[in-house]
Amino acid sequence: MTCQEAERMITPYINNWLSDEELEQFLLHIKSCENCREELEIYFTVDYGIRQLDDEIGVYNIREAMEESLEAAWDRIKYIHVLTILKYVFRTLSVLWLTITLILQMRIWWQEGFFLK
Ligand SMILES: [Zn+2]
Numbered sequence: 001m002t003c004q005e006a007e008r009m010i011t012p013y014i015n016n017w018l019s020d021e022e023l024e025q026f027l028l029h030i031k032s033c034e035n036c037r038e039e040l041e042i043y044f045t046v047d048y049g050i051r052q053l054d055d056e057i058g059v060y061n062i063r064e065a066m067e068e069s070l071e072a073a074w075d076r077i078k079y080i081h082v083l084t085i086l087k088y089v090f091r092t093l094s095v096l097w098l099t100i101t102l103i104l105q106m107r108i109w110w111q112e113g114f115f116l117k
Helices: 003-014 020-030 035-056 062-111
Strands: none
Touching: 003 020, 003 035, 020 035, 020 062, 035 062
């Protein structure tokens, strides 16, 4: 992902509009690119400032809030990865189960002489 692409994703990121795939790409870029990270911090500060005015939450450490947001986003990505792995595991298991069932059924048919007729 280029910096330009990442910068275009900052607002969607803050508003939770990114797809899981986009989110992962964005997080990876933010992790490795200091410039975009700073850019995100600026947007985050502005956004947070506006919301703070609305909600009157009081003084809060914005950098910490951003770190928490990034951590939560990473957690979501990790969760999705686990789900994907589980999906593959279950799919493999059901294929395996089907194969075994079929083999057992063939054995029963073979024992009953089904194939000899
Ligand atoms: Zn960048």
